[in-house]
């Protein structure tokens with residue numbers, strides 16, 4: 574379907590996905606206004622692990638996750654948490670998620686993601702070439718294990734991903750070799766697996782630079798504007814924030830875990846559920862040079878400034894629920910035996926954010942039932958890695974009317 578190129582576009586949500594989309598739209602000469610209820614990186618784009626890791630972007634619904642998840646859900650200190658009395662929307666999400674936890678569904682979804690993953694780092698390079706944010710620091714992601722059986726699981730997973738078309742290159746290390754690379758790993762580590770050729774960023778810093786770049790290029794980024802409704806009037810769209818109504822040629826809903834609130838009236842039936850993750854930072858005697866991953870503990874670590882950010886948990890609760898200190902405690906105790914020289918009791922920046930998760934593990938990127946209303950979100954665990962490529966491809970659709978082939982599997986009306 575074609576449409577004349579819109580001159581004025583509102584992007585709702587100043588997270589990675591919204592800001593990247595705004596920036597690429599601006600590059601095509603579109604006047605963009607980004608509106609956020611709170612401000613830049615107020616959702617899950619701040620305290621995440623900051624890995625730019627296309628090799629690891631796979632569908633979340635996976636037969637193995639299901640086996641692990643069901644076992645783990647009963648304990649409040651486990652890395653996956655579902656409330657004892659889920660509301661109907663969460664129940665619908667869980668039912669859909671479980672339906673997609675089959676090998677054929679996983680393989681189909683992986684094939685869809687591979688198309689995005691191949692272009693993910695080039696999206697960062699395009700931004701960096703224009704002086705935005707830098708390309709990210711190149712690094713291996715070093716997974717460390719207390720048992721060789723856990724390492725074998727990850728290796729089998731990597732091999733399966735590679736068989737599905739994903740670019741995955743890894744090296745298996747002894748415990749000593751892993752410690753030789755990263756002395757912050759404790760004696761408990763018996764083996765390591767280094768995933769080659771990935772990158773990482775400080776997401777808060779990156780988002781601030783991206784917002785500045787949008788402003789510098791003549792776009793607007795407005796904080797404290799909570800959009801309460803969108804009205805399609807055929808040739809234009811009204812965006813309402815309380816009593817204020819402003820008219821645009823098109824609108825992009827990029828509201829992360831809150832996506833459903835504004836997108837549902839436009840035919841987007843896929844539930845976007847907050848899969849809440851927690852993080853905090855600690856001082857470490859020998860700060861790792863790149864990301865550390867503890868699959869057995871479900872914990873991710875990243876050097877951010879002069880501290881180590883430690884992130885984990887998948888808590889299926891509403892996106893606005895308060896931070897639960899028990900989860901921070903659970904992550905701390907899970908990772909304690911695996912690190913040495915880390916002062917885990919000197920935590921700062923304790924944070925919770927909702928990963929925007931969909932039941933089929935695929936993002937929602939494209940046009941809705943209304944020709945001028947688009948959505949971009951639902952990237953789950955990987956919205957930082959996939960933000961720029963999402964912005965590039967969606968800009969193509971919005972400005973030319975033609976949908977790039979890579980976007981076909983992510984149709985928001987599926």
Ligand SMILES: Cc1cc2nc3c(=O)[nH]c(=O)nc-3n(C[C@H](O)[C@H](O)[C@H](O)COP(=O)(O)OP(=O)(O)OC[C@H]3O[C@@H](n4cnc5c(N)ncnc54)[C@H](O)[C@@H]3O)c2cc1C
Pocket residue numbers: 585586587588589590591608609610611612613614615616617618619620621622623624625626798799800801827828829830831835848849850851852884885925926927928929949950951952953954955956957958959
């Ligand atoms: C612990 C953790 C670790 C993670 N690690 C990684 C990682 O290493 N690599 C990676 O690629 N991804 C990672 N992720 C996932 C990643 O953080 C998310 O996928 C990504 O941030 C989603 O970006 P977004 O722009 O879609 O949403 P968000 O960043 O959540 O932005 C949505 C914005 O919309 C605004 N908003 C909502 N409703 C309204 C409204 N009605 N009006 C106006 N504004 C509104 C919110 O205030 C918010 O700022 C991690 C997530 C967590 C929780």
